[in-house]
Amino acid sequence: MSNGRMSGPQKAAALILALGDEHSTMLLSRLHEDEIRDLSQAMASLGAVEATTVEALCQEFAERLGAAGSLVGSYDTTERMLMRSLPKDRVNQIMEEIRGPAGRTMWEKLGNVSEAVLANYLKNEYPQTVAVVLSKVKPDHAARVLALLPESFAMEVVMRMLRMENVQKEALEGVERTLKMEFMSNLARSSRRDSHEVMAEIFNNLDRQAETRIMGALEERNRDSADRIRGLMFTFDDLQRLDAAGIQVLLRAVEKERLIVALKGASQDLKDLFLKNMSERAGKMLRDDIAALGPVRLKDVDEAQAAIVVAAKDLAAQGQIKLTEGRDEMVA
Known part of the structure; x- marks a missing residue:
């Protein structure tokens, strides 16, 4: 990387690395947290800096560092240097921010949180806080979250977003801290x-x-x-957990040809469960189709039944059907 192509933070990062631990510690201790975060980000992504570039930087800052040689900015060197001037928990927080998936910011990380999970958390926050969050995430993600919020609450959020001007830096940092401490930490624990x-x-x-x-x-x-x-x-046989309404919803969502193959290898009880939730005419046609199908490979039956199980799980996730938990609660 040449001196001409380096940004201000990158130049500062290179010089900090060139100064060594003792002098850099003194400098870092005098910087504001925001400056340390920006500098840490630049240091962690700096990569290799040629000796000629280091010398040019020294001239630019009117400092003679001697034969500094080449430098390599990395996560490890950045973390080691920060540990000399900041508390360990603060260093861990800074490194988590810049190291986090692909070095993403808090707002970019929220883009990977499902809208349902994010909406469930935000609905208990102040409308102004939600307005700040939705103004910082991508518009398509914000739209999906907004659609899942209670209507009256969503309108409060919209009105605050319309009236919102530039968010003060302190307020934005406060929202970020809350998200990190309460939401992202809980999300990480629950994802284990x-x-x-x-x-x-x-x-x-x-x-x-x-x-x-x-x-x-x-x-x-x-x-x-x-x-x-x-x-x-959860297997195909566990569809016996569904009530009549659930079976009927599932029947509307499953292709007839797939159902015929799946039931060809199913128990009589399960066949009867589907048939009794169909009209007499539709049930008779299904029986005839199953009988006319002839021998079916076990692999084809497994694939058809697995596809229907996936469909049932999707419907359950959407709240259209309800699956009881645990096989000990199954009803025949």
């Missing part, structure tokens, strides 16, 4: 999923032969884990 839940989802996507083989091996090694995973899995 139980390993058995993760494995249950993986098992749900295995074909029947692979599931039987791996589950059998797991039972020999750790029966408790196998039982727990089996209890968390």
Whole structure:
């Protein structure tokens, strides 16, 4: 990187690195937190700086550093230097900000939070706070969040956004601190999923032969884990948890051809559950179609049943149907 292509923060970052720990510590201790954050961001992304560039920077700042040699700005050197002048928790916070996924800012990180989760959090905040947040995230994401807020509350937010001018720096920093401390930290904790839940989802996507083989091996090694995973899995047979209204919603969402293949390999109880929630004419046609289908590969049945399970989960996530939790609550 040449001197001519470097921004002001990058030049300052290079000089801080060139000065060494002792002198840089004295300088950093005299800077404002915002300046330290900007400087840290520049240092962490600086990369290699040639010796000739360092010498040119020294001349520009009227300082003679001697043979400084080449420099490499990295997360490690930045963190090590900050640790000499700031409390550890503050250093961790700064490094988390600049290191966070691809060095994204708080507002960019919010773009990866689903609108449902973000709206659920914001609906309990002051309208002015929500207005600030929605003005900082991308418009399409803000629109989806706004649509999920209660109507009267959403209107309060809209009115404040319309009247909002430049947000004072202190107010913006306050909102950022609140989001980091309350929302993002809680989100990180809640995102730590139980390993058995993760494995249950993986098992749900295995074909029947692979599931039987791996589950059998797991039972020999750790029966408790196998039982727990089996209890968390949601299979085609678990559609018996649905009430009549849920079955009818699912029937409207599933392709007829896929349902025929899925029911071809299903238990009689499950076939009856679907058939009794159809009109007499539609039920008769479905029975005839299943009978006329002939032999079907087990793999095709598994794929059809898995697709219907995915559809049921999607409908449940949208609140259109309700799935009871746990196989011990299943009703035949």
